[in-house]
Amino acid sequence: MDIGGSNARVALVHGARLIAQRSLDTTSERSATGICDDLVLAAHELRQVANAEGSTVLAAGVGVAGQVDASTGTVIYAPNLAWHDVPLGACLANAIGIPVFVLNDVQAAAYGEWSHGAARGASDAAALFVGTGVGGGLITQGDLLRGCGGSAGELGHVTIELDGRECRCGRRGCVEAYAGGWAIGKRAREEVLARPEEGRRLLELAGSADALTAAHVAQAAREGDSLASTIVRAAAAALGAAIGIVANAFNPCMLVLGGGVIEGFPEMAAIAREAAHKRALPAAWRVLRIVPAALGDHAGTVGAAAWALRTLNRDQKS
Numbered sequence: 001m002d003i004g005g006s007n008a009r010v011a012l013v014h015g016a017r018l019i020a021q022r023s024l025d026t027t028s029e030r031s032a033t034g035i036c037d038d039l040v041l042a043a044h045e046l047r048q049v050a051n052a053e054g055s056t057v058l059a060a061g062v063g064v065a066g067q068v069d070a071s072t073g074t075v076i077y078a079p080n081l082a083w084h085d086v087p088l089g090a091c092l093a094n095a096i097g098i099p100v101f102v103l104n105d106v107q108a109a110a111y112g113e114w115s116h117g118a119a120r121g122a123s124d125a126a127a128l129f130v131g132t133g134v135g136g137g138l139i140t141q142g143d144l145l146r147g148c149g150g151s152a153g154e155l156g157h158v159t160i161e162l163d164g165r166e167c168r169c170g171r172r173g174c175v176e177a178y179a180g181g182w183a184i185g186k187r188a189r190e191e192v193l194a195r196p197e198e199g200r201r202l203l204e205l206a207g208s209a210d211a212l213t214a215a216h217v218a219q220a221a222r223e224g225d226s227l228a229s230t231i232v233r234a235a236a237a238a239l240g241a242a243i244g245i246v247a248n249a250f251n252p253c254m255l256v257l258g259g260g261v262i263e264g265f266p267e268m269a270a271i272a273r274e275a276a277h278k279r280a281l282p283a284a285w286r287v288l289r290i291v292p293a294a295l296g297d298h299a300g301t302v303g304a305a306a307w308a309l310r311t312l313n314r315d316q317k318s
């Protein structure tokens with residue numbers, strides 16, 4: 001299961017393959033109990049699909065867009081779902097009757113790219129997903145790095161500039177405040193207001209400064225617009241700085257780059273790579289391969305399933 005702030009995907013997963021899937025609405029007007037009921041219903045349907053094929057569902061892995069206590073399966077805080085201390089793991093396990101393992105959704109996506117995607121086979125890997133926000137995950141020595149409180153891998157909020165631009169998290173200078181889709185849109189709005197002549201093409205595309213988004217910046221940059229290109233280069237350089245920090249701190253063999261912003265700005269990866277090279281120490285840079293994500297928006301479900309299976313096997317051994 002991959003549970004986000006507007007919808008959830010429940011899938012029957014085998015390796016990297018989604019054999020069948022259901023999606024459901026998770027908008028915050030809905031209660032956690034109602035969402036749990038829908039997830040259970042979808043899980044029952046998919047178990048029937050598995051049974052009809054002569055397969056057995058061994059466990060359920062759940063990635064949730066929020067902070068998770070993996071030992072209990074409780075979602076401590078999920079801002080986009082307006083959840084506080086929701087015992088999701090217990091609710092699901094009681095109703096489905098198989099072991100349920102809950103983790104953060106971006107950690108799940110990172111685990112998916114490592115277990116079945118672009119970083120397969122690497123002992124140490126990092127993933128950076130650049131969409132509206134910037135999320136990440138870390139694999140160290142073949143295991144997902146969860147950290148003391150389960151929040152390891154929040155790579156979007158590494159500081160790349162002291163007292164820099166304001167971030168959605170309330171802090172300043174985070175890489176997300178430069179490279180996230182929302183931040184690219186915000187930067188573009190500021191620039192066209194400050195320099196309307198140079199921002200003419202961006203304004204034409206959006207209709208007004210208020211309506212400007214990262215997608216308009218991407219289109220203008222593709223057309224060769226100078227202001228748009230400047231904004232993209234700045235975002236990419238910021239991303240590169242964050243990659244340098246990750247390389248120096250964790251020494252991964254592979255760093256997976258994915259997400260809508262990376263896909264929308266094809267030149268971003270190369271610029272980020274140059275900027276990362278400048279910041280990474282030689283020992284970190286020498287072994288690092290920066291690769292594009294391979295699983296797209298299936299990474300979360302594939303990763304949650306793989307992590308559940310891995311945890312189940314480990315629990316049975318011990």
Ligand SMILES: [Zn+2]
Pocket residue numbers: 156157167168169170171174176177
């Ligand atoms: Zn932040």
